[in-house]
Structure formats: C-alpha cells, structure tokens
Amino acid sequence: MSERTPVSVLVVDDSAQNRYTLTRLLESTPDVRVLDRAADGEEGLKKVLELKPDVVTLDLEMPKLGGFTFLRLLMRTSPTPVIVISSYAHRSDVFKALELGAFDFIAKPARGTQEELEKMRVELLEKVHAALHVRPGQRHASPGARALAVAGELPLVVAVGASTGGPPAVQRVLEGLASEPTPCVLVSQHMPAQFTRAFAERLDRIGPFTVTEASEGDVVQPGHVYIAPGGRHLVVVERGTRLELHTPPPTPLDKYAPSVDRLFTSVAQVLGNRALAVVLTGMGADGAQGAREIQRAGGEVWAESEETAVVFGMPGEAVAAGAVKRVLRLGEIGPALAAWARKRR
Template identity: 70%
Template sequence: MSILAPVKVLVVDDSESNRRLLTELLESAPDLRVVSTAADGNEGLRQVMALHPDVVTLDLEMPRLGGYSFLRLLKSTAPTPVIVISSYAHQADVFKALELGAIDFIAKPSRPTPEAVEKLRRELQDKVRAARQLRPDRAPPPPRRPRGLPLEPSFVVGVGASTGGPPAVQRLMEALSAEPSVSMLVCQHMPRQFTRAFAERLDRLGPFTVREAQEGDVLQPGHVFIAPGGRQLVVYRQGGQYTLGTPPPTMQDKHAPSVDRLFMSLAEVFGARSVGVVLTGMGSDGAQGARSIHKAGGEVWAESERTAVVYGMPQEAVATGAVSRVLPLGEIGPALVELARKRR
C-alpha cells in the first residue's frame, strides 16, 4: 500500500505571530508540512512558483500585494488551492475572495483561548488535508444579475454544500432565475456570523429574496433561506402554510447547520415531493438525509465529479444508492427548472 507524501503548505500572512501559530498548528500533524511562509503577496507568489505547494493559507490584508491581487495573479499563473484565514470583522472580504478563486475559509478566533485554538487546529488540518481532492480551476464563475420575478408557486428544493459551495450556490441561483417561483433552502457549512453576510450578498444578485432563516419564517415562492451558522434549518407544516425552524444542534449532530437535518425534514414534510441537491463539499453530510428523501419517494440529485471542487459529499450521497441524477453544476439548475414546471 502506497503512503501519500505530506501535504505541502505555504502560509501567507503579514503577522509574524500568525505565521508562527499557523505553522505550529499545521505541523502538529505528521501528514502536513509547512514548506515556507511569506509576509506579503509578492513574496507569496515567488514561493508558490519556487516550491509548488499543495495548498496556500492566505491572510487578505497585507502590505505591498494584498490578498485580492494575490488571488487574481495566482489564478492566472499557477492555480493552487487557497484557504483564506479571516476574522469575523471582515465577512464581506471573505466572499469577495471566494469569488476570486479561494476554495474555502477559516474564521480566526476572536480570543485565542485554548478551546478556540484547538478548534482552529482541527478545522485547519481538516481543510488542508482536503487539498488533495481540490481542483481550483473548477470554481464556477460569479452569477450574472437575472431579471424579472414571476410570483407563481412552484416547489421547494433543499441544497447542501460545504467546501467550494458559495460560488456553486450562486451559480445555481443564477440558473434558477428562469423559474424564480422556486423556493430554496440552503445548508452551507459556514460559521456563525458569516451566514448572514452570505445571505445579504446573494440577496443583492436578484431576483430572489435571500435571507438568513429565522424561527417562524414562512416558506414563500421566490425566496431563498440560508441556514444560520451554528443552528439547524428544518420545515414544519402549520395549517395551510410551511414555516421554518432554526433549532440549536443536538449532541448527535455532527454539523450545524446540517444537510442531513434539512433533508430529513424535507422528507418528513413533503414526502414524495421532496427534492434535495448535494453540491461540492468534503465529508459525508447529506448522505443520511438522502436516504430519508429516497425512502419518502422524493428525488436526490448530486453534483458530478467533473465540476465539484471537492467530490466528498456528492460521492457519499451517491454511494447510498439514493441519488437519482448526477449532473455537472451547470446542468443542475436547468434540470430543476424543468422539474418545477412539470410539477406545477
């Protein structure tokens, strides 16, 4: 059995203390190796060209050549998976970086308590390990601004995503603009405080109304609800309408938000009319929920390996036997539009 070589990491950050901390956290794992560090984007680009790292961790605010310019130049010269390390105070910066080609981000702890540093260590190591599966050239282009908003009822689709998900969700919304009466419930693995900024960013695209879900929200056509970070997103039937719940996670939940919890809720409430879509992401979240939708007679689709930045979540869902269609990202939206029109 062959043994994989350690994942080579380049740490780009203008703070010496941050470079030292990230290096220590990464190299506490035997399968990860920091090949170098850089204090600005110019130095970082030189190190990429010289050392060919498997993944780069990137601070966005740096002197000389900042994170945005670094991403643009990296994409055109030596495409390499980039994980942004950012504070909660710079949420909008993170989403711009994802649009420029970063494949994921990690939120810096506001206070470096032992618990927060340990959480950072686990998340950092897990996401860097996933770099072996990443294809930075697969990031979908940002959506164009769609126009028009018919208000005819259609159906509800649940969407689950993790690494590489924000641009993929945007691309899916763009395609669904042809049938904006669809209601979308999105579970994107993302920390608390970032999900609201993600919703606000999507809301500016139109024609959908996009918001971070709140307890008691009423499901409406033409609306997209983003599961809040740190909580779950579920659907209830109350009288003649469907309302949303955002309960806290239980001890059994591995993720908050959880694609499994969302899909199981859809299966329970909508039965054979439930539709779940598993997009790019690492891990297996969504597989159990896919089984629930399939058992209820609904449909589960998955993004194909051809376009998924990370094929972990779609692959795990497909392995259950519950997935009826495996499609490239660009074909999922049009196929959902066709399904919505058939079900009117």
C-alpha cells in the same frame, strides 16, 4: 512519522504572530510541512512560483499586493488550492475570495483561547488535506444573474446541501434557476455562525431571489432563499396550510450545524413525493442519510457530478447510498431545476 508524503503549505500573512501560530498549528502533525512563510502578497506569489506548495493559507489584507489581486494572479499563473484565513470583521470579503478561486476559508478565533485554537487546528488540518483532491485551477465560475419578477404563487421547495466549495456553487445554482424564480430554496451550507448572514446578503444582491438568513418561524414563500444560520439547524414543518421554518440548536450528537441530513429529513417528512433535494460539493457524508429518507418518501435527489465538484465527498456518498436519481454538472443543475419547476406550476 507518517509514511505519506507530507502536505506542503505556504503561509501568507502580514502578521508575524499569525505566521507563527499558523505554522505551529499546521506542523502539529507530521502529515503537514510548512515550506515557508511570506509577509505580503508579492512575496507570497514569488514563493508559490518557486516552491510549488500543495496548499496556500492566505490573509486577505496585506501590503504591496492584496489578497484579491494575489488570488487573480495565482489562478492565472499557477493555480493552487488556497485557504483564506479570515477575521469576523471582514467576513463579506470571504465570498469574493471564493469566487476568485479560493478553495475554502477558516475564521480566526475571536479571543485566541486554547479551546478556540484547538478547534481551528482541527478544521485547518482537515481542509488542508481535503485541498489535495482539488484539480488544478478548478473553481466555480459565476456568469451573473438576471433580475426577474417573482410570481405570486405557492412555492415549490428545493432543499440544497453543501460544504467545502459550496458558496460559489450555491450562487451558480441560483443564477441558473433565475429563469424560473418561483420556487423556494432552503440551503444548508456548512459555515460558521458569523458568516451565514453575510453569505445571504451577498446572494440577495445578485437577484432575482430574496435571500435571507433563516429565522425561527419564517413562513416559506415563493421566490425566497433561506440560508441555514451557522451553528443551528434548518428544518421545515407544516402548520395548517402553510410551511414554516424552524432553527433548532444542535444536540451533542450532531456532527454538523447546520446539518444537511436534518434539512433533507424534514423535507422528506413534510413534502413526501414532492420533495426535491440537491447535494453539492463538500467533504464528508452529510446529506446521504437525508437523501435516503427523501428517496423512501418518493421524492427526488440530485447530486453534483465529480467532474465539477470541488470535493466529491458529500455528493459521492449520496450516490453510493443509492439515493440519487440524477447526477449533473454544476452548470446544468440550475437550468434543470427551472425546467422541473415549470412542469409543476
């Protein structure tokens, strides 16, 4: 048995089969203990207040009290890290849940094969343990974006890397950058393949940027945001007088796809001392090596501060690598990027 106190989890799902499966996956290690299970949001909210679990897993579609209302009430009364368990059919709902304060999400396996369940088990346990590092009530508020015209000029390029807690953070950065919507922003966000297009579509609706999931051969344009497709990398290459995007598949050596390191390294190689990269919240060390490449090329790397990062793993590793020039609170990053862009027009 582990000497550590097990992480306590409450499972909230209206499906008895899902509750059983999640409990089995969670309790496959002695480091995690399922305190109880709830079949709807109303019962789940009562059990959170009664049992005080470290983490809650949540199905968004439930009777009596739906997942969104559950999140609003939970964050108001007893802020607790929540991991949303989402089906591919309702992937757009995930991003609303993250804005309401959910810590992260996991996709339900499409077929439920043993291989898929094992992958889900590893991801679930990783995120449950990471949730322990979240301060109560911490989340990325979203003040709303302004719709501004995009100037027709050659783009400045900003590369952004994020993982856990990243979707609301990326949105917040773009909203802060809205006063100067001329740069091109390349985003490598750890996310399953079926969710990145929905993420891009959601960001596109807030304006002023045109946001799309990146495709092979896209030409980099000002005022555009390109989201790395899940399961593939996003890299920038120089083609004569223009910049193009490539989306190569991962190799067996790649731990993440998309990889922040791969994006940052390509930006360093192509842009040199004009490169600017931002490392946002996330688990692990992805981005640290790429940040060093940008530093060696004479570019700049900024990192989100520990004060606002949901998980300080990725920005902390980049800072520890000695590659970060500025450490900023999340709300400061967008305006700082706007000021940086204005100086370089």
